[in-house]
Amino acid sequence: MTPLMRRLLPEQVEVTEVRGELAAPPLFPEEAATVARAVDKRRREFATGRRCARLSLAALGCTAAPLLPGPSGAPDWPAGVVGAISHCDGYRVAAVAHDRDLAGLGIDAEPAGPLPDGVLDAVSLPEERADLARLTSTAPEIPWDRLLFSAKEAVYKVWFPLTRKPLGFEDARLRFTRETATAGLERGTFAVRLLVPLPPALIRAADGGAVDLTGRWLVGEGMVLTALTLPAAGSGAERPA
Ligand SMILES: CC(C)(COP(=O)(O)OP(=O)(O)OC[C@H]1O[C@@H](n2cnc3c(N)ncnc32)[C@H](O)[C@@H]1OP(=O)(O)O)[C@@H](O)C(=O)NCCC(=O)NCCS
Numbered sequence: 001m002t003p004l005m006r007r008l009l010p011e012q013v014e015v016t017e018v019r020g021e022l023a024a025p026p027l028f029p030e031e032a033a034t035v036a037r038a039v040d041k042r043r044r045e046f047a048t049g050r051r052c053a054r055l056s057l058a059a060l061g062c063t064a065a066p067l068l069p070g071p072s073g074a075p076d077w078p079a080g081v082v083g084a085i086s087h088c089d090g091y092r093v094a095a096v097a098h099d100r101d102l103a104g105l106g107i108d109a110e111p112a113g114p115l116p117d118g119v120l121d122a123v124s125l126p127e128e129r130a131d132l133a134r135l136t137s138t139a140p141e142i143p144w145d146r147l148l149f150s151a152k153e154a155v156y157k158v159w160f161p162l163t164r165k166p167l168g169f170e171d172a173r174l175r176f177t178r179e180t181a182t183a184g185l186e187r188g189t190f191a192v193r194l195l196v197p198l199p200p201a202l203i204r205a206a207d208g209g210a211v212d213l214t215g216r217w218l219v220g221e222g223m224v225l226t227a228l229t230l231p232a233a234g235s236g237a238e239r240p241a
Helices: 029-033 040-060 119-123 126-138 144-163 200-205
Strands: 014-019 081-088 091-098 102-111 172-178 186-194 212-220 223-231
Touching: 014 040, 029 040, 040 081, 040 091, 081 144, 091 102, 091 223, 102 144, 119 126, 119 144, 126 144, 126 172, 144 172, 144 186, 144 200, 144 212, 144 223
Parallel strands: 081 102
Antiparallel strands: 014 091, 081 091, 102 223, 172 186, 186 212, 212 223
8 A cells, every 4th residue: 555654754663554454463362362352343453453563563673572452552562662553444554663762652544534423522622623614614625623533642642651641632722734735645734732731751751841742644545644753852853844
C-alpha cells in the first residue's frame, strides 16, 4: 500500500502500516491470551497491530518480546521506547521511536466519513465547532468532524503514557490548518492547546516550556490519519510542523 502514516511522522520514527491482515510473525502466547475470549474481528486487529509493532520495534533494534497491554489498554512498550498503535476498517499501523528522540508519540486512523449523529457535540468545544463550520464551508469534501475526533485520540495517546491520567475531550483545544492537496491527498497541521494544568512529566518533556504542540493530518484512500509527536527534551528532533 502507499505509505500514509509514514508521511506524517519524523524520520526517527519506525512505522509499519498495512491494509488487511499480517499472518506473521507469530504472536507470543501471552499476547494471544489477552484476546483469547474476544470476537474474531478484535483478535485479528489486535494480532496485526502487534505484528506491525514487532516489525517496527525490530527496525528500531529491539529484541522480539511480548508486547502486553497495561491495565488501561496502552501497550507496555519496552524500556526506552515510545509508541502507538491504531486500527480501523482493514488498516493497521504501529509507530515507535527511541525515547531519547521523542518523549511522546500518538497516531490515529479513522474511516473518512462524518461522525455518527450526536458524537461531535460530545467530543468538541463550542469554539472548535465554530472552526469546523468555517472549514466545512471552504472545504466540504474533508470530514472535519472526524478529523477533530481522530486528532484528539492521537493527543490522548501522547498524554496517557506520560501522565497515566485521563484527559477529557474538553481538555484540549485543537485548531486545524489545511495545506495544498498533493497526489490526491488532503493534508495539513493541527495546533493543540492543553487546557488542564500540565503534569511534571509533560512540562519536563516539553523542555520546561509551554506545551503548544503541532500535529499533522492527512485524508486519503478513504481514511483520516493524524499524528502528534513530542520531541524529547534536548533531542533536537524535528518538530512535526
Ligand atoms: C484509547 C483510545 C484513545 C483508542 O483510540 P481508538 O480510536 O478507539 O482506537 P485505535 O484503534 O486508534 O487505538 C487502539 C489502540 O490504542 C492503544 N491504547 C489503548 N488504550 C490506550 C491508552 N490509555 N493510552 C495509549 N494508547 C492506548 C492500544 O494499542 C489499542 O490497540 P490494541 O488494544 O490492539 O493494542 C480511545 O478508545 C479512548 O479511550 N479515548 C478516550 C480518551 C480521549 O480520547 N480523550 C480525548 C483527549 S483530547
